[in-house]
Amino acid sequence: MNKDDVCLMRKFHPFMTLGAIGERFNVSRERIRQILEKAGLPTKALIQKKYCLHCGKESKYKNYCSKACYHYDTYTLIPCDICGKLTEYHIKRVLWLQARGKQQHFFCSKHCNGIWLAKNYGWGRIR
Numbered sequence: 121m122n123k124d125d126v127c128l129m130r131k132f133h134p135f136m137t138l139g140a141i142g143e144r145f146n147v148s149r150e151r152i153r154q155i156l157e158k159a160g161l162p163t164k165a166l167i168q169k170k171y172c173l174h175c176g177k178e179s180k181y182k183n184y185c186s187k188a189c190y191h192y193d194t195y196t197l198i199p200c201d202i203c204g205k206l207t208e209y210h211i212k213r214v215l216w217l218q219a220r221g222k223q224q225h226f227f228c229s230k231h232c233n234g235i236w237l238a239k240n241y242g243w244g245r246i247r
C-alpha cells in the first residue's frame with residue numbers, strides 16, 4: 121500500500137467510504153483516515169444524490185420522486201381484445217405472462233372476457 125494510492129483513490133472515488141478504501145488496501149479505516157487527514161483530503165465520503173428515473177428531479181426516495189412517476193414508468197396501457205378500450209396493466213405482469221405463454225389476450229372486464237370465451241369455445245350465451 122502506498123499513501124499516494126490512497127490519496128488517488130479518494131480523489132477519483134469521492135463516494136467510497138473509508139472502510140471500502142481500507143478493504144481495497146487491506147488496512148483499517150482508521151489508518152486510511154489518518155493518511156487522508158495528513159494529506160489534507162476530506163475524510164468523509166460524499167453522499168450521492170438520488171434522481172427520479174422518470175422525470176430526473178432530485179428524489180428523497182429510492183428511484184422515483186412520487187407515486188405518479190412510479191406509476192407512469194411501471195404501468196402500460198393495453199387495448200382490450202374485444203372492445204378496444206385501453207386498460208392499465210403492470211409491465212412486469214404483462215411480460216411475465218407473455219414469456220410463459222399463459223396469456224395471449226387482454227380484456228378490460230369480465231364481460232369482455234366472457235364474450236371472447238363464448239366466441240372461441242362456445243360456452244353458453246352472453247347477454
